[in-house]
Amino acid sequence: MTFSITKTERCKNARLLTGMLALFFLFVSSFSFASVALAYNIVILTSKNAAPYNSFVKEFKKVLPDSTVKVVNMEEEVDKGSAMIRKITEDKTDLIVALGSRAAWAAKDRQDIPVMFSMLSNPKKYEIDSRAGIRIGFSASQKMQVFREILPRAQKIGVLYGKDSEGAINDIKEIADKVGITIIAKRIDDVREVASAVDDLLERVDALWLRTDKIITSNARLLKQVILLRALRKKIPIIGENRWTVQNGALFSLFASYQSLGAQAGELVERLMEEGEFGFQYPSTVNVLMNSNVAERLSPGVNIVAPRDAFFIK
Secondary structure: OHHHHHHHHHHHHHHHHHHHHHHHHHHHHHHHHHHHOOOOEEEEEEOOOOHHHHHHHHHHHHHOOOOEEEEEEOOOOHHHHHHHHHHHHHOOOOEEEEEOHHHHHHHOOOOOOOEEEEEEOOHHHHOOOOOEEEEOOOOHHHHHHHHHHHOOOOOEEEEEEOHHHHHHHHHHHHHHHOOOOEEEEEEOOOHHHHHHHHHHHHOOOOEEEOOOOOOOOOOHHHHHHHHHHHHHHHOOOEEOOOHHHHHOOOOEEEEOOHHHHHHHHHHHHHHHHHHOOOOEEOOOOOEEEEEHHHHHHHOOOOOOOOOOOOEEEO
16 A cells, blocks of 8 residues: 555656646747747838838737838839839848839839738739738628628618629629628619619618729719718618718728738738748728718618727718
């Protein structure tokens, strides 16, 4: 019996010692990794000196405290950007982060150094959609999910579109169907067709989505006086695509904050450096801007669920 007790105590002591050693090595290894992680020389090339870029940079730096981050402003001159790129590559930079359209043009042909792009809505326009980057806009899936959350009883959402959006509308219909939304779409080939098309849709749908389209949303007077005003009179909520539409009568729109884009870009740096190009990503955080006056005007007839972190304007 004595031997048995002594053996048990030895086993306990052995297990205790083993556990302490394991914790010690875990602490040492984690400290070592933390001390060398994400220590890169990074240059952020901005198209111009503007508040959105500054917000992006501030959050980007927070994610990479051990890295050296230098900001170079192109001052809106593409030729100047090209010269800056040559200087950057001579300075043994590990990574270029190109922000905005002019920076994208200047950096898109560099193959000798990793480049990450952001602050772009259409990377395909610059032939860089297969490169590493973060869009400003959201996927159709992200949009439909938020539409469903904010307007839980909206089963039919109308949308006007031009001929160039035919393929995109078909894809959106399939995605919307997965969350219980039916897209009622009307094609517009001429702005003179908009008024009658809007009147028809407003009789058939629970909400109207002002999806960006060069025929439909390029005319401010048409948007405000024909679409937004008529929808408000009918108490049909309008889903906008930007702040302007919300200010002028849309119930809400979605947006990606520049701070969240900067943080997301910082988190993707190690992946780019280790794995190479991974294509453009959509923003990971969806923000909602709502018009409180419009919400009050639509209630109680329309069930509106405002997100807790929504931003409100009147």
